[in-house]
Every structure is written in C-alpha cells, then in structure tokens.
Amino acid sequence: MPNPTAAMLVIGDEILSGRTRDANMHHLARELARHGIDLREVRIVADDHDAIVAALNALRAGFDHVFTSGGIGPTHDDITADAVAAAFAAQIDVRADARAILEARYAASGQELNAARLRMARIPQGAQLIENPISGAPGFSIGNVHVMAGVPSVFVAMVASVLPSLTGGAPLYSQSLRIERGEGDIAGPLRELAEANPDLSIGSYPFIRNGVYGAQIVIRGTDAARVDAAMVRLAGLFPAATA
C-alpha cells in the first residue's frame, strides 16, 4: 500500500517579504519522512483570507493530510482559523473547551484573558483541539487539515501532539554518496541505475564548493535492502566517492 500523502501550507507574509527564513517546513518534512507520510507539496501564501481559503481547498482535496503553520495568534493579522472555517463552511466562535484552557493558563500566570487573547479560543465547530504544552493556546484538526502555530517551538510541540494520532506508512529510508565529479560525467550511469530500480527514487543534487564540481547522490525507498543494494552498485561505478 502506498504511503499517505501530505501537503503543508505556510501562512507567512514575513517569509514572502524576505524578513525571515522558514524553519517549520524543514522540521515537518523530516518528521513526516520518519512517520511514513510523503510530503508532496508546500505552499507559502500571504496573510490574505482569499489566498488561504483557495490554497486550503486545493490542498485538502489533493492530499491525505494538510498541515498549516502560522496565523493563529491574538493579533489582527492572525486570520488562519477563520479562513479554515470558511474553507470548510463551518461555524466558528469562541469554544468552551479552548476557552477553559486559556483561562487556566492566564490565571496561573496572573495575566488578563482580554478580548485579543480570547480570539485564540475561536475554533471551528467539529474540530479537535491540538495540545500546545508551550504557550497554552491550542491548534486544531478539522477534516484532514491540521492547524498549528508559526512560532517554531510551539509548532514543534504541536507536530509532536498530532503525528502519533495519524496512520503512517513505511518510513522512507535513504542513503547518500558524495561524488566529486561534474554531474555531466555521472549522469549516464546514474540514469541506467535509476531505470534498473524503478521502485527507488534516485536524486542528484549538484554542488560547487571551492571550485570543485560534484553531486550528492541520494537513493530513497521504503525497502532498506533495496536501497543498500543500489548504493553498493553506485559506489562500484564511482570508486573514489565517499558515502
């Protein structure tokens, strides 16, 4: 059976403007590979209601799971929860279970649960909460969409909360070989190896470092013995390379 598929939707003006680099994508990609869920697409859109709704509807129809990051805080630019509700045509309002979590949290820290903070308890009807052990305000899952915060430490914690509940497939196993030769010299034998192993994914990632041309060849598959055998064959073709 093929592995479940996934897409990620990053809601992030700050990434599109070049102000920050995204860190959550890299974390999610590694965790999904380990869990046997194939990440097939990532989209980054601005804090724009229509753009979020359109991307969500395209991705949730195309993949088994969609993970979102960003836009669920208390400020005016946090519009993800309402956009997700709109995509599902679900009612959204402050929900008692989420409100109780925030009340306990702010009571313990002596801070006021004001109107802005209460927005973080707006959860679509029918959604399941995702625990946030870092800062309290929960994420949520609705249908096949998992809505998580953008702050990296909170995102990491929410991924850890939600992933164990999802059925994974065979973890992706990979091996790589660094070959210090131009890709043009590697390409012929590599194509033959790829054609002889249609069950494996064989990628060539070229680099230029200190004037040296080379490529990192990565062989991936769910059958570790098949990956290892192809790697042995590859190393035999390029004896000077280092695994």
Place this chain on the structure above:
Amino acid sequence: MPNPTAAMLVIGDEILSGRTRDANMHHLARELARHGIDLREVRIVADDHDAIVAALNALRAGFDHVFTSGGIGPTHDDITADAVAAAFAAQIDVRADARAILEARYAASGQELNAARLRMARIPQGAQLIENPISGAPGFSIGNVHVMAGVPSVFVAMVASVLPSLTGGAPLYSQSLRIERGEGDIAGPLRELAEANPDLSIGSYPFIRNGVYGAQIVIRGTDAARVDAAMVRLAGLFPAATA
C-alpha cells in the same frame, strides 16, 4: 500603480524529503522586495512532470512573473525544461545558441560535451536565454516564467542576470520594533494602528526566547514617510520597546 506580482516555484524532492533547507527562496524574496516586485506565493513540488506543469500553469496565470528554481541539470531527474515547454505547448530541443555556450565552456575546461551535458542545451522555442556566469549552462525566460538553476551560487547569478530586465515598482520599505510583551497585550493598540493606516502592512511576529514572550512588529509600505510616522506612533504606545 500597484507593484508587479510574482510567485516562485521550487522544484525540489530534496526539500520535501527534509534532506536540505531551501536557500533560494529567501534570496529571491529579498531581491524582489528591493526591486519593487511583490512575492505573493511560493510552491515547492517534487520532481514530477505533472505536478510541475500544473503548478506552472496555475502560477503563470495568477501572477505577473514566475521564477523557478531547480531541475535544469544533466541528470535523469532534471525535468524542468521539458515540463515548462509542455506547460506552454512549446517545442523543445537542443538549441544552437545554448549548444554554442556549452561547447565553448567545455572546450575551455577540456571536458567532453557528452549526451548528458547536451541535455542542458534543451531550450523551448521562443525562450530567451538567462546568462549563467558560474557554470555556463543557461537558464531561460519564456512568457512570464523565468527558469533558473537550483545550485545556490548559480541561482543567485541568474537572478542578478534577469532582474534588471524586469520593470519593478516602488521598493518595499520596512521598519521593525521588538516589544517584550505578550502578543495579547499588544494586539488591541496594534489593531487600531493597522485600521488607521490601511495603506501599510503591519505584521506581528511573536517569539518565545529564554522564557520571554514578545513580538517583532514590522511595518511595511512603499511610502517611507508614512512607515516612519506609524513607527513613531507605535513606539509611543510601547515606550520600553527597542527599534
């Protein structure tokens, strides 16, 4: 007149599998902001013909420019040029101008222009070449799509080749203020400031660092005086903050 819009399409199995972090997105985002072109969306798809064609057709219809990164080398997994040709229903074959560039390059370095390397001269009919001063093999522009390499040093050089030929708008000007208070305390006054300045984009990017909750408030706009005035007002609302 509003600034031209852009999207980026990253072709990259290696990012989706969690093996590497993308660096090109961050570079392009900063360069476009400086050039007055608004980056509105980024998509990352796998080395999959149909996925590349579908994303290209969606993005080139939705934005003034599309910049792609990756998949134009000599190996079997480099399928971007053919996918772009398919998206435009354009003929593609080894083109004399691109071939001449590669011939000169490999003659100078004493390397063989073999069949694999010659694939890098496959350019769709009607496309303009994008110069690659680093490793020779050119990118190309067809319609509103600019096709560039994934190796970061080559990507940077190609962006520098192509950007000056595109009409930009007003560069985006931004200022930021770090406020060490929970976003819930900032949110109310910030919403009022945003509503009073509909021509500016005001974003709040929360952080948790060493147990301190805070947010970086970023004000962006094309009119520097308006951005500065809003920043003065914001700093007055939160006197302890540091710009």
